[in-house]
Every structure is written in structure tokens, then in C-alpha cells.
Amino acid sequence: MLDLNEPPYISEIIMPDQxxxxxxxxxxxESVPIMTPGALTLENLKWIEFVVTDEEAKWIQExxxxxxxxxxxxxxxxxxxxxxxxxxxxAEDKYSDPEWKKKGLSFAVQGIRNRKDGSGPELxxxxxxxxNMAAEVHSSSIPMLAAWAFCNxxxxxxxxxxxxxxxxxxxxxxxxxxxDDFKEIRKLYRERDQSHDKSIAWKTAWDERLESWHRKxxxxxxxxxxxxxxxxxxxxxxxxxxxxxNYNDIAKTLGGISLIRNCxxxxxxxxxxxxxxxxEEFQSSFFNFTxxxxxxxxxxxxxxxxxFTDAFTQTLNxxxxxxxxxxxxxxxxxxxxxxxxx
Numbered sequence: 129m130l131d132l133n134e135p136p137y138i139s140e141i142i143m144p145d146q147x148x149x150x151x152x153x154x155x156x157x158e159s160v161p162i163m164t165p166g167a168l169t170l171e172n173l174k175w176i177e178f179v180v181t182d183e184e185a186k187w188i189q190e191x192x193x194x195x196x197x198x199x200x201x202x203x204x205x206x207x208x209x210x211x212x213x214x215x216x217x218x219a220e221d222k223y224s225d226p227e228w229k230k231k232g233l234s235f236a237v238q239g240i241r242n243r244k245d246g247s248g249p250e251l252x253x254x255x256x257x258x259x260n261m262a263a264e265v266h267s268s269s270i271p272m273l274a275a276w277a278f279c280n281x282x283x284x285x286x287x288x289x290x291x292x293x294x295x296x297x298x299x300x301x302x303x304x305x306x307x308d309d310f311k312e313i314r315k316l317y318r319e320r321d322q323s324h325d326k327s328i329a330w331k332t333a334w335d336e337r338l339e340s341w342h343r344k345x346x347x348x349x350x351x352x353x354x355x356x357x358x359x360x361x362x363x364x365x366x367x368x369x370x371x372x373x374n375y376n377d378i379a380k381t382l383g384g385i386s387l388i389r390n391c392x393x394x395x396x397x398x399x400x401x402x403x404x405x406x407x408e409e410f411q412s413s414f415f416n417f418t419x420x421x422x423x424x425x426x427x428x429x430x431x432x433x434x435x436f437t438d439a440f441t442q443t444l445n446x447x448x449x450x451x452x453x454x455x456x457x458x459x460x461x462x463x464x465x466x467x468x469x470x
Contacts, residue, residue, distance in 0.1 A: 174442060175199065176449045187299035188452040191292050191361075195444045198288040202437035205284055209277035209430065216266045216273065224263035235262035275392050275425035281433050282389040285382075286350055290342060292444075293357045297341070301334055303360060304341050313337055351383030366446040367457040372410065378443075380411040381436060388415065391423055399423045 175196045180189040222228055223235055239254040257265065297303060305313050313333045320330035345353050357363075358375045365374050384406040391403060404419035406412050414432040417423070450457055 175445055178449055178452060180452050184299070185452060187296050188448050190295045190299075192445060192448045192452075194288070194291050194295055195441050195448065198284070198291070199438070199441035199445070201284060201288075202281065202434060202441065205281055206277075206430070206434040209273070209280065213270055213273050213277070213427065216270050219266040220263045222263075223259040223266065225259070229259040234258060271424060271426060274427050274430050277430050278425050278433060279389055279392065281430070281437070282385060285385070285433075285437060286346075288441075289350060289354050289357065289382075290345070293353065293360075294338065294342070296357070296361055297338060300360070301337075305337060310337070349383060350386050351379045354382055355379045361451070363444070363447050363451055366443065366450055368446075369443070375447075377411045378440065380406075380409070381413060384412055384415060385433060385436070388417075388425070388429065392425055396423050 176192075177196070178189065178192065180186050235257045236253045237255040238251055240249050241252050241254065242248065243250050301317060302314065305317070313330075316326065316330040316333050319326045321327065345356075355376065358379070363375065384403070387403050387406060391400065399417040399419050399421050400423075401419050403417050403423075407415050407417045413436050415429065
């Protein structure tokens with residue numbers, strides 16, 4: 129999108145090597161090694177980094193790395209969308225400014241069209257507007273951008289939960305290799321250390337099994353996937369948390385977020401009963417939809433989703449630390465008691 133007084137240009141499109149949303153992360157991790165003196169007493173402690181020496185429980189450390197990474201990813205994506213939306217506000221102000229209009233300028237949107245002489249496609253203006261129209265289009269695009277930002281955040285949330293689950297399964301592959309249908313893959317697992325060829329055969333079969341599991345689970349709902357994850361891992365809400373939330377409640381929140389996303393993707397125009405009922409429960413966070421009213425997504429819903437992901441990842445971080453270090457639960461309680469007595 130260009131001012132007509134500026135020269136046309138074509139920006140180079142650089143495709144990332146990976147499709148993961150982690151490529152967009154620019155937030156420096158705010159973490160404290162757990163052995164740092166006084167680490168657990170820090171008021172603004174965001175992340176706890178820890179090492180698991182037991183190889184059978186190493187997956188807890190690996191999942192924690194995923195959690196801390198995505199804590200930055202969620203915030204980065206939110207910030208990128210926020211500044212993009214801010215750009216629309218800035219553009220609205222610019223093109224509605226009487227001083228800009230006095231210059232006799234126009235706003236142009238460029239696209240590719242076939243040349244009238246039949247010589248092939250070219251980059252050309254597909255729309256040219258005056259300042260009033262340009263300002264109106266920028267302003268009216270803000271809700272649409274907020275809605276797609278919500279979907280972007282949801283895609284990231286989906287990737288996050290599956291990445292955590294996959295880390296667990298890599299260390300516990302037989303969890304999804306039970307039953308008669310998987311006799312052969314269990315045999316490959318038992319024989320994987322006998323030779324290089326058998327190790328390759330196991331890895332190939334396992335990669336195929338993991339991808340098949342992932343594809344199938346995409347269709348059962350993010351809330352059900354997460355409930356399965358917490359059931360398999362045994363993860364629990366941190367012992368020092370005194371609220372009413374547990375991870376089953378968080379699964380319900382995930383289900384509601386999925387419903388909001390699906391309503392937008394499928395073009396729902398009025399708030400359905402199911403979504404309104406979700407918003408009546410405490411698991412709905414700050415989402416607020418009323419049955420029968422016009423369905424739309426705004427900056428409020430986007431900010432609410434980002435708030436949820438921020439709290440969600442930090443809670444998981446503390447839960448994983450306690451899962452790896454059960455004795456630390458009592459230490460948390462003692463630290464809290466000491467703080468109250470000061």
C-alpha cells in the first residue's frame with residue numbers, strides 16, 4: 129500500500145525454514161537458575177530453569193524448555209499484532225488529516241493484474257482512494273485484524289500443547305503403542321539397541337506413529353488433548369496456588385477458546401448458546417459473549433487470550449518444577465509462612 133507520490137517497490141518475501149510460530153519470538157527469556165541464592169523468594173520471578181538428572185524423568189525438563197520458549201512466543205505474537213493494529217490507527221489519523229488532503233495526494237493499493245496489451249502480468253494500482261476513503265478503510269479493518277490475530281494466537285496455542293505432549297511421548301513411546309495393532313512397533317522398540325539397522329527401523333516406525341497420532345488428535349479438540357496430557361504426566365497446579373482453578377478447569381478454558389476460534393472461522397454471525405454458557409462459568413476468564421448478540425472479535429478478546437497464555441505458561445513452569453522436585457512443595461509453603469511472619 130503506497131502513497132502515489134512515492135516510487136513503487138516490491139518487497140522481497142523471505143520464507144522461514146520452519147513453519148513453527150517460534151520463529152517469531154523476539155522476547156529475551158526472563159529466567160533465574162533455581163540454584164541462584166534466594167531465587168524462590170524473588171517477587172517478580174517469571175521462569176524457573178532446572179535440570180533433571182534422572183534420565184527417565186528428563187522429559188519434564190524438556191517440556192519446561194518448551195513452556196519457557198512459548199511464553200516468549202505468545203507475548204511476541206501479541207506484540208507484533210498490537211503494533212500492526214496500531215499502524216492502522218496511525219494510518220487513519222494520517223489520511224484523515226486535512227494537511228495531508230491539502231497536498232492533493234491519493235492512497236493506492238497495488239496488486240498484480242494482466243496488462244491490457246496481453247503482454248503478461250504487472251504490478252499496478254488496483255485501487256486509488258482519497259484521504260477520507262483511505263482513513264475509513266484503515267479504521268474498519270481493525271476488527272478484522274484483531275480477529276485474525278486471535279486465530280494466529282490459537283494456532284500457536286495448539287502447537288504449544290502438542291509440542292509439550294510430543295516431548296512426553298518421545299520419552300514414553302509405548303504410551304501410544306498399545307494393543308494388537310502395534311505388536312510390531314513394540315518389537316522394534318525392544319530391539320532398538322541391538323544394531324544400527326534396528327535402531328533406524330525403530331526411529332522410522334516411531335516417527336510415523338507419532339505423526340499419525342498427532343494427525344488423529346487434531347480432530348478431538350484441544351481441551352481433550354490437554355486433559356489427556358495432564359492425565360499422562362500427572363502434572364498438578366502448583367502447591368502454593370490458593371485459587372479455585374485446576375488443570376481440568378484450564379482444559380475447559382481451552383475448550384471455550386477453541387469454540388470462539390471456530391465461530392469466527394465458520395462465519396458465525398450471532399453468539400451461539402454453547403459459547404454464552406461457557407462465558408457464564410468462571411473458566412471463561414475475561415471472555416464475555418451473550419447468546420443471540422452479534423458475534424465479533426475485538427482487541428478485548430485478543431488481550432484476554434494473551435493474558436490467559438501468560439498465566440498458563442507461568443503456571444505450567446512452576447508445576448513442572450514441582451513435578452521434578454516433589455520435596456520443593458514443602459519449601460514453597462515454608463517460604464510463604466516465613467514471609468507472612470516478617
